[in-house]
Amino acid sequence: MRYALISDIHSNLVALDEVKSYLNDEKVDAYICCGDIVGYGPWPNECVEIIKDLQKNSLIFVVVGNHDWAALELEDLMKFNEDAREAIIWTKTELSEENKKYIKELPYLLDDEKFTVVHGSPRDPLDEYILGAAVFRHNLTYFKSNLCFVGHTHVPFYFYSDGAVRLGEKQIVGEVKILLEPAVRYMINIGSVGQPRDMDPRACLGIFDDEKKEVIIKRIRYDIKKTQEQMRKYNLPSFLIERLQWGM
Ligand code: ZN
Secondary structure (H helix, E strand, C coil), rough: EEEEEEECCCCCCHHHHHHHHHHHCCCCCEECCCCCCCCCCCHHHHHHHHHHHHHHHCEEEECCCCCHHHHCCCCCHHHHCHHHHHHHHHHHCCCHHHHHHHHHHHHHHHECCCCCEEECCCCCCCCCCCHHHHHHHHHHHCCCCCCEECCCCCCCEEEECCCCCCCCEEECCCCEEEEEECCEEEEECCCCCCCCCCCCCCEEECCCCCCCCCEEEEECCCHHHHHHHHHCCCCCCCCHHHHHHCCC
16 A cells, blocks of 8 residues: 655645645555644645545544644643744634534544554654654654654654664655665654745655555645735734745
8 A cells, every 4th residue: 555644734725735636646545644734824624624535535544733733722822832823813713613523533643553643742642742863762652553654843854763772863855765674663754745844845745655665755846925825815924924935
């Protein structure tokens, strides 16, 4: 099976459409989504509906993110900076009741023998940032598979451990293929579709091939100006609009 890997869409429909059309051409069998469907961007309902459609056809493994949760007012808004908070409050008023209900029913963590899916970390699914190998190591006892997909930092990255001597981390720059070795446990941050923060403004996504035992990280150009125009229309914070063109 080939799984599409997407995360941190953040209501950026233009980026999501571009990523989806690339993945359609790639003929993936299923999707894995690490949460934060909404927050920051101008199309929350449209993005939730795309994820819902994939779920209708049982094509997606999806978990909730901290911005999704906050848009239901289930997360303390004071945890967010001012711009993020303003966007969350706007998102809350925009989201339909039906889409809120859908978000509310999403799990925090999916964990089976084959792979694990979570937004932040297995230890603290909504809030923890895996920023280094030490944090990764502390999380190893909180999931059972050898392959954990995360999002949340918006920076593609991976960590690995053989449980004995090897423990490491690597930032993913541009397009990279990660070959998964047997008996090594990985945590792969699949970056962000809708608001990348690694100074590369292109949408980030991945493909996991469970037969070839590899994960490929890809970058896709999308019409950033179109998303920015829509954000201006709704008076979303200017820093959130500008950061898209810098990928920061
Ligand atoms: Zn996010």
